[in-house]
Amino acid sequence: MTFPRRPPGRRLPWICLLGLLLTLYVFFGRTTTTSTTSRPDHVPHNATAPCPALPGMDNMLVILKTGVTEAREKVPTHLQTTLRCVPHYAIFSDYAEEINNVQVHDILRTVPDPVKWMNPEFNVYQRVRQAGRTALTTADLNEDVNGVFGKPNNPGWKLDKWKFLPMIEEALKVRDDAKWYVFMEADTYFVWRNLVAWLEQFDSSRPYYLGNQMQILDVLFAHGGSGIVLSRPAMEAAVRTRRSDVARWDAITRDNWAGDCVLGQLLAESGVGLLWSWPALQIGPPGEMDAFSPDYYKTPWCYAPVTFHHLRPREVEDLWRLDREWFGAGNELLLWRDVFLRAVRSQLMGVRYDWDNRVAPQNSISSRSRSSVECRRKCMSDPDCVQYAQESDTCWLSATAKLGTAATGVISGWIPERIDELVQDMGECSQAQWVV
Secondary structure (H helix, E strand, O other): OOOOOOOOOOOOHHHHOOOOOOOOOOOOOOOOOOOOOOOOOOOOOOOOOOOOHHHHHEEEEEEEEEEOOHHHHHHHHHOOOOOOOOOOOEEEEOOEEEOEEEEEEHHHOOOOHHHHOHHHHHHHHHHHHHHHHHHOOOOOOOOOOOOOOOOOHHHHHHHHHHHHHHHHHHHHHOOOOOEEEEEEOOOEEEOOOHHHHOOOOOOOOOOOOOOOOEEOOEEEHHHHHHEEEEEEHHHHHHHHHHOHHHHHHHHHHOOOOHHHHHHHHHHHHHHOOOHHHHHHHOOOOOOOOOOOOOOOOOOOHHHHEEEEEEOOOHHHHHHHHHHHHHHOOOOOOOOHHHHHHHHHHHHHOOOEEEEEEOOHHHEEEEOOOOOHHHHHHHHHHHHOOOOOEEEEEEEEEEOOOOOOEEEEEEEEEOOOOHHHHHHHHOOOOOOOOOOO
């Protein structure tokens, strides 16, 4: 049986064929410079170890974008891990407060008051500004589920779109002499050493806009949760364009549901094009990504990943631990191959109930099946199959391996020896591959 493979470069044209309506934007998802660290009850592995010398970080300003509905849950972990060894960072939110002795700034304070009064997305913002966190309701804290249109039932998510354009100008006010401006969200992890090595291959005096490519209608843009990197000339160009007609850009933001899409449009009108940066910048955690299959003419295996997204705080800690141990052992770079073997492979064993390991349909086949035992038998009978999943009366077989995520009613299993053969077929990586 032959498993279909994802055609190179398929995703964006596929969207266009659907009428340029939507996107692969199925997951959309927060600052004074400081080196302060905190001491939460749970201190991650090596949280107090000396920070390794990484000179390229001095040329960056890192912006963590968050919001009042999530900041106290997610920011403390970043202060002990992702941001602990970052010399210049800032935290932007929709509510000014201190978290573990670090100032969090209200990035929306610069939005004109009439805009705040006229747009219902600011309802939660106005309530919290007047009464503090006690004004938050159960509905405000609704996590919601990511869909094609993001999280339409999450008030904090709907408000988030207004932060993207102001944070560009405010970041330049925090530090106007950085070569690179790095934007991350509270469920994003950056592998800093990989980022520094990647950016060394670019001329920071030129306008660069690096991001995981997405599309809404005719706008190509960088997915915010995957991380966005801008050179200072790109930042300055965007600020000039926005300042020329702030009211117009407020109207564009009002009429759009994705703030990172609005930022992409602003940069395009500023003459700054997007450098498609997948698979360096990723939309999910390691266990949900396919390291083996090509897309956009690239196979992740020997690329150096720079970000992962949609991470819970404990998953951020796990990546920090892997990061510190890997580079502490003297390795120069962390490749996708290394991440799979160290963070994913050991979990691809046996059978999991209420678990979905299915990859994209392009890399799977389905058939009728009465049970997970029959589904496994079908997988074993096909030499290309390395994992399977049974949902209701349907069996899914896959020729590529990933961990997946919890899902009620799905039974998943793996064939470990075939996964090891797949790894062997992928081979070693003589050098890192880069998006340039």
